[in-house]
Amino acid sequence: MLELKNINKAFGNRVIYRNFNLTIQDGDTLGIVGPSGAGKTTLLRMITGLEPIDSGELLLNGTPIDPFRNRADAGKVGVVFQDFQLFPHLDVLANVLIGPVYAQHTDRAAATQAAEKLLTQLGLADHARDYPYQLSGGQQQRVAIARALALQPAVLAYDEPTSALDPAMTADVAQLIKGFARQGMTQLIVTHDMPFIDQIQPRVITVGRDDDAQVSA
Numbered sequence: 001m002l003e004l005k006n007i008n009k010a011f012g013n014r015v016i017y018r019n020f021n022l023t024i025q026d027g028d029t030l031g032i033v034g035p036s037g038a039g040k041t042t043l044l045r046m047i048t049g050l051e052p053i054d055s056g057e058l059l060l061n062g063t064p065i066d067p068f069r070n071r072a073d074a075g076k077v078g079v080v081f082q083d084f085q086l087f088p089h090l091d092v093l094a095n096v097l098i099g100p101v102y103a104q105h106t107d108r109a110a111a112t113q114a115a116e117k118l119l120t121q122l123g124l125a126d127h128a129r130d131y132p133y134q135l136s137g138g139q140q141q142r143v144a145i146a147r148a149l150a151l152q153p154a155v156l157a158y159d160e161p162t163s164a165l166d167p168a169m170t171a172d173v174a175q176l177i178k179g180f181a182r183q184g185m186t187q188l189i190v191t192h193d194m195p196f197i198d199q200i201q202p203r204v205i206t207v208g209r210d211d212d213a214q215v216s217a
């Protein structure tokens, strides 16, 4: 269970979150929707440690985490970025291995075995030696998902996962996310793509609806 408690976040004098609370239960798939500028990406950046919170608490299974300052906590929420952010000079397998081997110091042989299993699950076994530029947008996104999963995160978060995809690829991602949900994975989807949300039908919270600063969810 991931909990955000009384989170405050401002950029200069622009308050984005004021005493914001959110609980994501284990195995839940949560959609976060809202207009541009509402603070959706900022929320993901705070829980993945890319952005500090001003005050408040992040708790994972009841234990406080500080992903911004503590590298080990940063890996607890995996994130799939909208532009995938794959390393262009590394092949698919190396992109998936870089987190476990260099950040988590997992034994390379064990990490390779786990990465190959993930690539097979995601239909990428034949592309392990390809470079990102040789892959379609949908395939690159699946590599980004494999890379995030390789760190065995407690929560997998997606930032606008359909923004670079056509409708057929979007339907594939929706199926993938629904499959992960059936496996009991905890997922957080930031999007403004409502037809995509309709395909997945997760619990949905809307940010930025009534008020400038987000106060609760």
Ligand SMILES: Nc1ncnc2c1ncn2[C@@H]1O[C@H](COP(=O)(O)OP(=O)(O)OP(=O)(O)O)[C@@H](O)[C@H]1O
Pocket: 011, 016, 034, 035, 036, 037, 038, 039, 040, 041, 042, 043, 192
């Ligand atoms: N590093 C930053 N410095 C200053 N302001 C920022 C910074 N990051 C985000 N903001 C501002 O915070 C607000 C929320 O931004 P955020 O990217 O979280 O919104 P969003 O809901 O994800 O929007 P979009 O749907 O367009 O991606 C915006 O007004 C944005 O300009």
